[in-house]
Amino acid sequence: MLQLINSVKSSLVTKLFKLVYLYCFLHFVKKSIHMSELSDFLLKRRSVVVRNMAEPGPSNEDLENIMRAGMRVPDHGRLTPWRFLVIRGDARIKMGKILGEAFKKENPDCINEQVEIEEERFIRAPAIIAVISRTNPEHKIPEWEQILSSGAACQNMLTAALGMGYAAQWITEWYAYNEDVKAALGLKSGDRISGFLYFGTLKEAPSDRTRPVYEDIVSEWNEPASL
Ligand SMILES: Cc1cc2nc3c(=O)[nH]c(=O)nc-3n(C[C@H](O)[C@H](O)[C@H](O)COP(=O)(O)O)c2cc1C
Numbered sequence: 001m002l003q004l005i006n007s008v009k010s011s012l013v014t015k016l017f018k019l020v021y022l023y024c025f026l027h028f029v030k031k032s033i034h035m036s037e038l039s040d041f042l043l044k045r046r047s048v049v050v051r052n053m054a055e056p057g058p059s060n061e062d063l064e065n066i067m068r069a070g071m072r073v074p075d076h077g078r079l080t081p082w083r084f085l086v087i088r089g090d091a092r093i094k095m096g097k098i099l100g101e102a103f104k105k106e107n108p109d110c111i112n113e114q115v116e117i118e119e120e121r122f123i124r125a126p127a128i129i130a131v132i133s134r135t136n137p138e139h140k141i142p143e144w145e146q147i148l149s150s151g152a153a154c155q156n157m158l159t160a161a162l163g164m165g166y167a168a169q170w171i172t173e174w175y176a177y178n179e180d181v182k183a184a185l186g187l188k189s190g191d192r193i194s195g196f197l198y199f200g201t202l203k204e205a206p207s208d209r210t211r212p213v214y215e216d217i218v219s220e221w222n223e224p225a226s227l
Pocket of ligand 1: 045046047048049169170171172173174194195
């Protein structure tokens with residue numbers, strides 16, 4: 001009898017716990033659904049080009065939250081096919097030297113002024129996150145989907161930073177594809193750079209750029225296309 005009472009008690013506690021959890025979850029979803037500011041923000045958000053960035057960069061706490069947002073992306077098979085590398089402070093100057101050397105190697109006829117521009121790329125913003133796409137091509141989840149997840153991580157971090165009021169831009173430039181730069185960043189064979197996310201404080205409000213025409217992009221499928 002005592003055993004039966006205990007078992008009923010424990011199942012009641014479990015049910016209660018599940019109900020409370022469901023209530024909290026619905027409350028969160030409801031709050032999110034009513035967050036029309038989020039959709040307003042998404043409809044208007046825009047990147048801030050790196051030349052319009054100034055000090056300071058995101059605080060440690062904000063930077064961590066930006067990366068936590070980057071980790072919270074759709075990831076088929078839970079493969080976590082991305083890594084984030086923070087570059088700030090003096091590390092930016094060291095990266096600049098690496099860029100300068102790599103640039104000279106790629107462009108043996110370049111002039112000093114060009115090398116200087118390359119050396120200064122990473123000091124254009126206070127903080128940079130290199131987003132690395134690290135896939136497992138042998139896995140049954142198509143590699144394409146693993147790469148897409150890394151793009152989603154970039155976009156989530158960009159949106160999170162912009163939403164916090166920072167200036168942010170997603171850049172690749174030439175050095176995302178340079179083997180010496182990739183080696184200096186510690187990339188493994190097969191790794192790709194999805195982008196360098198530059199973060200800072202807004203120096204100048206961005207004007208919007210021309211956006212695609214909705215009707216050119218969106219259509220509705222009703223029947224098989226004729227071949
Ligand atoms: C993968 C990727 C790489 C990019 N690389 C560069 C780049 O090297 N240089 C650049 O000026 N913009 C680059 N952009 C574009 C900017 O990040 C951004 O799209 C542009 O500034 C307008 O941004 P917005 O639509 O968020 O306002 C890149 C975008 C993506 C998605």
